[in-house]
Amino acid sequence: xxxxxxxxxxxxxxxxxxxxxxxxxxxxxxxxxxxxxxxxxxxxxxxxxxxxxxxxxxxxxxxxxxxxxxxxxxxxxxxxxxxxxxxxxxxxxxxxxxxxxxxxxxxxxxxxxxxxxxxxxxxxxxxxxxxxxxxxxxxxxxxxxxxxxxxxxxxxxxxxxxxxxxxxxxxxxxxxxxxxxxxxxxxxxxxxxxxxxxxxxxxxxxxxxxxxxxxxxxxxxxxxxxxxxxxxxxxxxxxxxxxxxxxxxxxxxxxxxxxxxxxxxxxxxxxxxxxxxxxxxx
Amino acid sequence: xxxxxxxxxxxxxxxxxxxxxxxxxxxxxxxxxxxxxxxxxxxxxxxxxxxxxxxxxxxxxxxxxxxxxxxxxxxxxxxxxxxxxxxxxxxxxxxxxxxxxxxxxxxxxxxxxxxxxxxxxxxxxxxxxxxxxxxxxxxxxxxxxxxxxxxxxxxxxxxxxxxxxxxxxxxxxxxxxxxxxxxxxxxxxxxxxxxxxxxxxxxxxxxxxxxxxxxxxxxxxxxxxxxxxxxxxxxxxxxxxxxxxxxxxxxxxxxxxxxxxxxxxxxxxxxxxxxxxxxxxxxxxxxxxxxxxxxxxxxxxxxxxxxxxxxxxxxx
Numbered sequence: 001x002x003x004x005x006x007x008x009x010x011x012x013x014x015x016x017x018x019x020x021x022x023x024x025x026x027x028x029x030x031x032x033x034x035x036x037x038x039x040x041x042x043x044x045x046x047x048x049x050x051x052x053x054x055x056x057x058x059x060x061x062x063x064x065x066x067x068x069x070x071x072x073x074x075x076x077x078x079x080x081x082x083x084x085x086x087x088x089x090x091x092x093x094x095x096x097x098x099x100x101x102x103x104x105x106x107x108x109x110x111x112x113x114x115x116x117x118x119x120x121x122x123x124x125x126x127x128x129x130x131x132x133x134x135x136x137x138x139x140x141x142x143x144x145x146x147x148x149x150x151x152x153x154x155x156x157x158x159x160x161x162x163x164x165x166x167x168x169x170x171x172x173x174x175x176x177x178x179x180x181x182x183x184x185x186x187x188x189x190x191x192x193x194x195x196x197x198x199x200x201x202x203x204x205x206x207x208x209x210x211x212x213x214x215x216x217x218x219x220x221x222x223x224x225x226x227x228x229x230x231x232x233x234x235x236x237x238x239x240x241x242x243x244x245x246x247x248x249x250x251x252x253x254x255x256x257x258x259x260x261x262x263x264x265x266x267x268x269x270x271x272x273x274x275x276x277x278x279x280x281x282x
Numbered sequence: 283x284x285x286x287x288x289x290x291x292x293x294x295x296x297x298x299x300x301x302x303x304x305x306x307x308x309x310x311x312x313x314x315x316x317x318x319x320x321x322x323x324x325x326x327x328x329x330x331x332x333x334x335x336x337x338x339x340x341x342x343x344x345x346x347x348x349x350x351x352x353x354x355x356x357x358x359x360x361x362x363x364x365x366x367x368x369x370x371x372x373x374x375x376x377x378x379x380x381x382x383x384x385x386x387x388x389x390x391x392x393x394x395x396x397x398x399x400x401x402x403x404x405x406x407x408x409x410x411x412x413x414x415x416x417x418x419x420x421x422x423x424x425x426x427x428x429x430x431x432x433x434x435x436x437x438x439x440x441x442x443x444x445x446x447x448x449x450x451x452x453x454x455x456x457x458x459x460x461x462x463x464x465x466x467x468x469x470x471x472x473x474x475x476x477x478x479x480x481x482x483x484x485x486x487x488x489x490x491x492x493x494x495x496x497x498x499x500x501x502x503x504x505x506x507x508x509x510x511x512x513x514x515x516x517x518x519x520x521x522x523x524x525x526x527x528x529x530x531x532x533x534x535x536x537x538x539x540x541x542x543x544x545x546x547x548x549x550x551x552x553x554x555x556x557x558x559x560x561x562x563x564x565x566x567x568x569x570x571x572x573x574x575x576x577x578x579x580x581x582x583x584x585x586x587x588x589x590x591x592x593x594x595x596x597x598x
Contacts (some may be wrong), residue, residue, distance in 0.1 A: 045427040089416030094312040117324040127568040185308040214412035232414035282392040
């Protein structure tokens with residue numbers, strides 16, 4: 001009995017050791033970016049864990065000396081992400097509702113089509129999409145360049161799938177009551193379905209926001225004028241310019257990750273649970 | 283009697299019919315916008331890609347019909363062959379690594395230990411940050427004077443005697459492997475969540491029965507848990523592979539558009555980027571895109587075949 005208990009204790013100890021070491025692996029790089037952003041350039045490769053003084057020069061540098069400005073990069077990332085989230089919510093919820101709750105000819109074939117688009121990688125679409133956008137006059141330094149991004153990112157197959165799944169699980173009785181009161185399909189959607197769909201609305205919003213905020217591929221191909229660049233695109237471009245000037249680069253990395261970190265801190269439990277939820281449904 | 287039922291019946295059919303029609307129209311109009319976007323930008327665009335791929339298609343000027351020449355030309359370019367090799371090697375290594383790491387993390391976190399929620403959150407965080415931010419940070423960590431070499435030094439490794447002198451990303455022999463390490467780390471969090479979801483769906487009675495039959499922990503894992511996770515293996519490996527073959531962000535961030543040094547970070551997607559946006563050979567780029575699609579599609583089908591069709595549907 002004694003030996004068995006000892007064995008369990010050792011096992012727990014080893015498990016805890018493994019967990020703590022891997023959390024260091026997950027955590028230290030981020031800590032390092034914050035720490036480096038407060039160092040001076042000459043201090044960087046002394047590789048001290050903490051800066052000698054809390055030096056904010058790097059933040060002043062990226063706030064005042066980069067073109068496009070930090071404000072521009074933030075604004076573009078935020079503007080694009082917010083518009084894309086709104087488009088995803090509108091198109092995802094309405095289509096998800098129609099596929100889940102309405103009967104109309106062609107419904108199942110169309111839904112299979114939605115699923116099939118998930119199989120087509122973005123990188124295959126890049127060439128024909130780009131040429132199409134050129135022909136539409138949307139590849140330019142003009143603000144209509146944003147439209148190209150919105151058009152490409154307006155709709156997500158995964159959102160339609162998630163909304164449909166969610167609406168399928170809302171009890172039919174709720175609808176029946178409304179139907180007796182004479183509600184049509186549109187009232188049913190706005191009065192019954194949407195008010196009950198807050199968790200999935202939050203899920204889709206967070207996933208879409210994160211996806212748009214972090215995206216490098218499409219912006220780096222589509223956005224032409226520097227004053228339309230997003231943060232990840234800015235990071236890509238500055239990397240060549242800054243070379244070894246690491247503190248400002250890390251300040252940019254820290255600031256661009258901050259919104260995602262904040263969302264993560266406030267909605268961490270929720271994000272993990274919803275990711276678990278959507279994973280199960282797949 | 284008959285007239286009565288008819289009279290009672292008729293208005294019902296009428297309202298039902300108009301209600302049905304109303305439902306049809308609402309249904310169609312609710313799916314109209316997303317379906318037309320899909321029809322043009324996802325499905326129609328594939329046919330457009332096939333069309334473009336058969337031309338010498340520059341940004342301006344006359345187009346020349348080439349037939350299949352873009353496709354045959356691609357296999358004569360040593361840089362493209364290198365890109366295929368890099369993409370396949372990358373996928374062949376990163377997929378098993380991220381899968382094994384994700385599964386291990388999921389099994390560790392799934393145990394009833396104090397603070398497992400905290401660990402779960404910490405392990406997932408690298409998957410949330412942007413590739414641009416993480417790769418830039420990674421480049422700093424991997425520079426010759428950076429933290430990674432400092433840690434190696436701490437453990438007694440003489441950096442100067444290493445075959446690459448600690449130049450992890452700027453030596454063509456180690457650049458791709460460094461990116462593999464980076465991405466195994468960043469994607470393992472997502473893989474962990476997929477495995478966790480499936481682990482939590484496993485009926486505990488299987489393990490109980492095995493325990494009373496005298497099975498030890500290893501046997502339970504080997505003969506009960508891992509086989510029950512088959513749908514998760516399929517999902518994680520397939521999505522992992524599709525993602526891996528599309529490697530672009532980390533390659534262009536760490537190696538620039540040429541995938542430097544010496545094309546060691548040139549991938550198929552980066553090659554498409556170069557063909558189109560630096561050489562303006564759009565027909566050629568479209569042909570490479572189609573080749574990539576055929577590769578991804580056939581590997582996905584092969585995996586589906588390998589795992590059996592039941593894993594595909596997600597039931598066990």
